[in-house]
Amino acid sequence: MTGTVFLPGDDRDVLTGLPGLESAAVWLDGAGDTGFVQAMMVSLQRLPAVNLAYGMAGGDRVLVEVARRLRDFVADELGPQAMVARAAGGAFLVASHAALSRERWQWLAEALGRAIARPLVVDGERLSLAPRMALLRGRPGETGAALLDRLDQVSGDLQRRSGRRVLWADGSHPARGRSAANLEGDLLGALHRDEIMMLFQPQFSVATGALAGAEALARWEHPSFGRISAETLFAVADRGDHVAQLSRHIATRALTQAAAWPEPLRLSLNVTAEDFAVGDFAASLKSALVASSFPAERLTIEITEQTLITDFEACAAALRELAALGVSVALDDFGTGFSNFRALKALPLDSLKLDRSLVCDIEHDARDRAILSAMVAMARALGLKVIAEGVESTRQLAILQAEGCDVFQGFLRAGPISAEDFAALVAGG
Numbered sequence: 001m002t003g004t005v006f007l008p009g010d011d012r013d014v015l016t017g018l019p020g021l022e023s024a025a026v027w028l029d030g031a032g033d034t035g036f037v038q039a040m041m042v043s044l045q046r047l048p049a050v051n052l053a054y055g056m057a058g059g060d061r062v063l064v065e066v067a068r069r070l071r072d073f074v075a076d077e078l079g080p081q082a083m084v085a086r087a088a089g090g091a092f093l094v095a096s097h098a099a100l101s102r103e104r105w106q107w108l109a110e111a112l113g114r115a116i117a118r119p120l121v122v123d124g125e126r127l128s129l130a131p132r133m134a135l136l137r138g139r140p141g142e143t144g145a146a147l148l149d150r151l152d153q154v155s156g157d158l159q160r161r162s163g164r165r166v167l168w169a170d171g172s173h174p175a176r177g178r179s180a181a182n183l184e185g186d187l188l189g190a191l192h193r194d195e196i197m198m199l200f201q202p203q204f205s206v207a208t209g210a211l212a213g214a215e216a217l218a219r220w221e222h223p224s225f226g227r228i229s230a231e232t233l234f235a236v237a238d239r240g241d242h243v244a245q246l247s248r249h250i251a252t253r254a255l256t257q258a259a260a261w262p263e264p265l266r267l268s269l270n271v272t273a274e275d276f277a278v279g280d281f282a283a284s285l286k287s288a289l290v291a292s293s294f295p296a297e298r299l300t301i302e303i304t305e306q307t308l309i310t311d312f313e314a315c316a317a318a319l320r321e322l323a324a325l326g327v328s329v330a331l332d333d334f335g336t337g338f339s340n341f342r343a344l345k346a347l348p349l350d351s352l353k354l355d356r357s358l359v360c361d362i363e364h365d366a367r368d369r370a371i372l373s374a375m376v377a378m379a380r381a382l383g384l385k386v387i388a389e390g391v392e393s394t395r396q397l398a399i400l401q402a403e404g405c406d407v408f409q410g411f412l413r414a415g416p417i418s419a420e421d422f423a424a425l426v427a428g429g
Contacts, residue, residue, distance in 0.1 A: 018067070018086035021148055024093055027083055028144030036097050037138030038105045039147060041155040042070070042112065042131050044090030050127070058122050062129070063090065068357060069115050070094065077108060077229045091155070093148075102137060104225050107183070109133045109166060111235035119309045126309050134158050136169035186222065187236050191249050196220050196233075198253050199416035202425060203268070203387070203409045206401050211425065213266030215302070215409065216254035217416050218246075234272070243274035248284060255292035255299075257419045261426065268300040268330065273307045276314060282321040289325075297326035302353060304332045305343060316346055323348035330387060334375070344382060351406070352379050356390020359410075363395040369403075376403045 019027075028037060044066065051059035067084075070092055074082050082096040094112070096105075112133070119128045134155040138147050150169055158167040190196055200214035220228040228236070237246040251269050258267040275281045289296050301322065308315045319329050328350035331343060343349070354375065361368045379386045388400050391410030400408055414425070
């Protein structure tokens with residue numbers, strides 16, 4: 001049985017590299033042996049309108065970006081017990097044979113929908129695609145072909161139901177019932193009791209291999225649903241309008257724990273659009289820095305271009321205010337297909353963070369290496385550092401070193417680890 005299907009990292013073969021439904025049926029047959037099969041069909045019903053408005057090339061770019069978001073979500077939330085396949089047109093299949101409850105599968109679907117629906121830019125214009133999700137759980141002894149046939153029927157039924165975004169194979173509506181309300185309530189309690197666990201993704205110098213710092217990540221060990229990763233965690237917060245509160249909580253805990261790190265180790269924090277929407281992001285982060293005694297000049301905040309779309313000028317003003325304190329700003333997920341060069345000119349950037357899709361094939365594909373080289377040269381011309389994520393082999397690291405990248409992170413050296421393990425890593429040199 002294969003593991004997660006990862007998509008190639010560019011628009012040449014990102015879609016053709018996915019298995020089709022025939023291969024998915026074979027995978028599901030094998031997964032059925034475990035007794036646990038969950039599947040969802042993700043449909044982009046607005047894709048024909050995108051094709052009309054921006055041409056087939058524009059529609060293909062949208063599909064590539066959606067496929068990238070699917071890949072990242074499945075890798076982070078479901079791991080090797082899941083797969084992604086291309087159905088047809090603007091439809092994708094996600095399936096897993098992990099032992100997940102019905103409630104957990106629904107929350108994962110809603111979190112994935114949230115990730116896909118984040119705004120993107122095509123030909124300078126902002127658009128958002130709200131996917132529709134057909135869900136089911138496999139029946140005992142059900143073949144992969146039969147499961148896909150049933151899922152296709154549910155997906156067709158969903159498309160005929162105006163206003164419905166998620167539909168189960170048994171026809172039930174994913175209303176805000178007891179489990180949803182309880183989960184949101186549990187989150188509020190977890191925030192008050194400091195139960196959101198912080199993990200740290202170590203970052204290393206490309207030139208020397210020395211530990212350079214870490215990116216803070218959030219995880220929630222729920223007593224019923226198990227480990228809930230960041231994307232699902234923020235989806236839960238989004239339904240209860242608690243995203244900004246959750247983000248502030250994560251920043252406060254991470255800064256407090258990082259205050260004990262020796263110089264010159266840096267901390268990186270991810271920032272959401274909701275953080276800026278509150279209007280007091282800069283002041284809030286200043287207060288957290290003062291309370292934790294973590295030096296502003298050793299903090300990096302990571303933003304994505306999707307974060308900036310809602311109100312670019314307000315975001316830029318907040319970032320300039322923080323930059324004046326010494327806080328560094330990194331543009332995250334750079335090079336994923338919708339890079340807006342306005343951000344490079346208007347924001348007080350310190351570094352570009354290259355998406356892992358730009359790194360995964362550089363040791364095998366000369367074109368990917370040429371793209372990497374061009375991006376590093378552009379960063380150098382703008383006086384920016386380059387951070388590469390998703391580094392998994394010594395050959396990739398050697399190429400990053402030859403091209404002049406500054407910092408890397410990835411499973412070659414370490415995946416996300418607890419605060420205690422990170423402290424041990426620091427102590428061990």
